[in-house]
Every structure is written in C-alpha cells, then in structure tokens.
Amino acid sequence: MSTPATALTDQFKVAGKAFNSRLIIGTGKYRSYDEMKAAHRASGAEMVTVAVRRVPLDHSSESFLDHLHPSLQILPNTAGCYSAEEAVRTARLAREALETDWIKLEVIGDQTTLFPDNEQTLDAARTLVKEGFIVLPYFTDDLIVAKKLLDAGCAAVMPLAAPIGSGLGVQNPTNLRIMREQLPDATIIVDAGVGTASDATIAMELGADAVLMNTAIAEAQDAAKMAEAMKLAIAAGRLAYLSGRMGRRLYASASSPIGGVVR
C-alpha cells in the first residue's frame, strides 16, 4: 500500500521495469495452493519467485505456475545450487522454460546455515550477465561483495537480513545502512531472514528498495493476514525512510513550549 501522495512517484525499478509494490514473495512452504493464492493477493506483490526442479516422471503433475496469478512477474531462482556451475546451468534452463532473462541467483555455501557462497555467486553472476541475464544475486550483507556484484553488471543486490527461514529479522542494521549510504544508486533488495512485519519495516527504514520473503508469510498461522501485514509494514518503512527520521538524543526533549506553564 502506498499513500496517494507517493503512489505514483515512488515506484520501485529493477532493470528498467517499474513496480508499485516493494514486496517480492516466495511460493514455497504454503499449506495449500489456496492459502498461497490468498497470501499473494493480500500481499499486493507483483513479483514472485519460483524454483527449478526435475519433473517427476511417475505421476502427472499439474503445472505449479498455473496456480500463480497471470499478472505476477515470475522470478525464477537457482535455489538449492551449491556451485557457480550448477547455478548457471539452472539459470539457463529457467530461461529456456520461461522465456525470461530474469534470475534470482543463489549459490549456497553450507547446508547447515544456508549462508551464500559469495565467491561462487560472483563467478556465476559474471557468466550470467555476459549471457544477457538480469541477475539478482542473494549474498551476505557485505558492502565489498555488493560492489563487486554491481561491477559485474547485476541489476540489483540482495543481501540477507538473517539466515534463510530463520525469522530473526535484520541482524546487522549497520551493514545495510552502510550499503545504502555507499551505494546510493544501487537497487538493494533485502532477501531472507524477515520474521514479522516490524522486521520488514526496519529493512525498509534502513533504505532497502524492496524486501523478498517467503517463510515469514508461509509459516504464519494465517498467511494471508501476515501477507497484508507485510504490505503495510513495507509501505510504512518506505515512507519513514523517505521522510528522514529525527535524530536520536540521549536525553529528553520536550515537545510542548517551555514557557507559559500555569504555576
């Protein structure tokens, strides 16, 4: 949701494409397709991410994509890849199947933490950019890696807020704030780790352009309600960021006039 004053002017852009929603959501872990669809509707998201997997051969499976509203931009991802080679291969397959150049690049480095392998991610990003992909890479919240990914030609950078699926919220606000300040022109999408609405607001207040989440919505008791909460939280955080918050003071500062008090 945006207020009328900002709705038209404050669009979120990636690779020249404009979005009114700054929330990008996943399509995994929902208890049913109906629940996923309700959550997608309530979220107001215009872009959703999907994973590439082998087709099961022994039973006819309906196409998962048929459960996504046709107006949604589909962002295929390389989730589950552990090397640049696998990620590049997966991205090429996604492009062939979906006829889209967009790819959410993810190369995991460790199965316990699911932390990204930044080196392999960078390597894959360079290859994919050369092949004409619009690359949105998931990586550790590190300014230097972000710079290298942008130098490689990535359309956006997607730093984690906390480990995937952890719901811990923004663990290192300083890193995100520094990234925003040092990369004022970059598209920064916080990806992974959001647990509840206030986490999304904090990410936006720190200057993120958008937030991508899956588990926070899918594992909420009422996914559609949480999706709506996230929509509002992101709009609130964005407006707060644009408004330029007050400075912090250690001591109180009265908000009523000092003089004229009835004695």
Add this chain to the structure above:
Amino acid sequence: MQVQINGEPREFADTPLRLKELIEQLSLAPQRIAVEVNREIVRRADWEQTEVRDGDSVEIVHFVGGGNAGGKRP
C-alpha cells in the same frame, strides 16, 4: 534403448527417438519445461528434429514453489 531421464534409467521401444516423441511418451505437458540432452539445452523449436539415442542422458525440469535454498548439497 535405454535413456537416463532425470537420473533414472528408462526403456524405450524406438531407437533413435525424437525428443518431441520422448516427451509425449512420458505424458509430460510440454509447456514451461526445459530439456537438456547430454547437458546441452535443446530449444523447444529443435525438439522435433533432435534424436535421442541409447545411452543418452536427458534432463527435464519445470518450476515448483520455492523461495530460498532447498535441496541438499550434491
């Protein structure tokens, strides 16, 4: 002939077999899938004339729900 499909051995009566027919024999909906033969992507337009032979390895993928991660380290 035997062809590895998504890592599983499968027997087919015809040899060679056009890729398009192979996909039909597997009863797969051809929309929004991608296919590799021996790790090379075969464009949809080329399914008709691509021949799959005994011992070839075919990979067929589609899309599933997901956000981040998933899948074990190979």
